[in-house]
Amino acid sequence: MPDTPSLTVLLFARYAELFGAAELRLALPQPATVAGVVEALRILPGGAALPLNPLVAVNARQARSDQPVSAGDELALLPPMAGG
């Protein structure tokens, strides 16, 4: 049986606590965009508290919500940055 196309979602800081995980595997959503992934995350347990339009990086580069995503991509959900 072929593997379902999936991508990796990395969660940090407050977002990791929402989901109780630092990393999730998600089936490639429809539409296969950043916004589609956020929508899929928001219906998971804990996901309702995610902002509608959080900061997201695809393969470690900041991405727009309409950016397409592919199987095997690494998405990262980034809470507001607080270095320094």
Next chain:
Amino acid sequence: MAFLTELPLQLDALVAEVAAPECGGIATFLGLVRNHQEGRAVERLEYSAYHPMAEGECATIVAEAMAQWPVRVAVRHRVGTLLIGDAAVAVAAASAHRAAAFEACRYLIEELKRRVPIWKKEFFLDGSVDWVEPR
């Protein structure tokens, strides 16, 4: 040299890294863990980061500074558990004259705080815990 480190920051190491015979001044910034936040007593901070993106974003900011000013720069940020007075971030900028050194140093710390994916969790003396989020 990696931007993120779990080891204590040494400002003199950054100064040595940027010093050069043609540089007449070095501006530095050291960001420390302070013992209060909005009137509450802080016990410690925990810093975490999205490492590959943080390294890449820091390299971009360094390149921007070097394109704007004739400077040699070094930037480090610590991750892990830090106590009051520990240095969380260190920046050094060296240039022939002080103006460029000060300006580049300021640019680096401001952009770093705004753009590099680093987060901190505050542990207060009263036992409460909060994620720091800029307003």
